[in-house]
Amino acid sequence: MKHVKIYTIISFVITLLLIVLLTAMVFGLPTFLEWYYTEYGLRDVPRAVKRITVPFYFCAPAGYIILGLLAKLLDNVRKDSIFTMQNVTLFRIISVCALYVGVICICFGWGYIPLTAISFAALFIALLLQVLICLLATACRIAEENSLTI
Amino acid sequence: MKTIIVNLDIMMARRRISLGELANRVGITQANLSILKNNKAKAIRFSTLEALCRELDCQPADLLSYEEEDSPR
Numbered sequence: 001m002k003h004v005k006i007y008t009i010i011s012f013v014i015t016l017l018l019i020v021l022l023t024a025m026v027f028g029l030p031t032f033l034e035w036y037y038t039e040y041g042l043r044d045v046p047r048a049v050k051r052i053t054v055p056f057y058f059c060a061p062a063g064y065i066i067l068g069l070l071a072k073l074l075d076n077v078r079k080d081s082i083f084t085m086q087n088v089t090l091f092r093i094i095s096v097c098a099l100y101v102g103v104i105c106i107c108f109g110w111g112y113i114p115l116t117a118i119s120f121a122a123l124f125i126a127l128l129l130q131v132l133i134c135l136l137a138t139a140c141r142i143a144e145e146n147s148l149t150i
Numbered sequence: 151m152k153t154i155i156v157n158l159d160i161m162m163a164r165r166r167i168s169l170g171e172l173a174n175r176v177g178i179t180q181a182n183l184s185i186l187k188n189n190k191a192k193a194i195r196f197s198t199l200e201a202l203c204r205e206l207d208c209q210p211a212d213l214l215s216y217e218e219e220d221s222p223r
Contacts, residue, residue, distance in 0.1 A: 145193065149191070150183070150185060
């Protein structure tokens, strides 16, 4: 049980770091991309920057929601309230956000390999989460039955 | 809809025993016994049923019945 607590704390710290990283990217991505493309002597900098920043800013709110909900989930794990319908709902929202990211990346990145790869990854995560939601919902039902067996 | 009803309150009244005392004798918490008494339980272990029958000096059929959920008792 001790190692679960340690993993939970490590995951929570990583989630917080990702929130900080996402915030840094929200404020600094266009500048970074302009520097990067200029440094490597690529032409048509504004178009390349636009191709990445526009879908990024569309996906950033979903990223904040996912990271916030992950922090909430880890907090629930820390409090030992794991098999609850609240966690199922949190997973469902995360899955919808991943689906949204996948769709946005497909729409904006059609024919652009990095964005297409990200969209497939996001859609795969959304699918994986749907399976996990089914498992967790069943586990919740069993846990409730167990706790109501006298 | 017909369902299993736990008549623990009736038997407790007949034997004039309180919830706390019965919980102590049976060896389960008051909270769990209350869940059982208020028909909120999803299942009952044979060991619990056995202990209840022993302490209340009754048969399982005295504690459990199969009837309409909102029928008057």
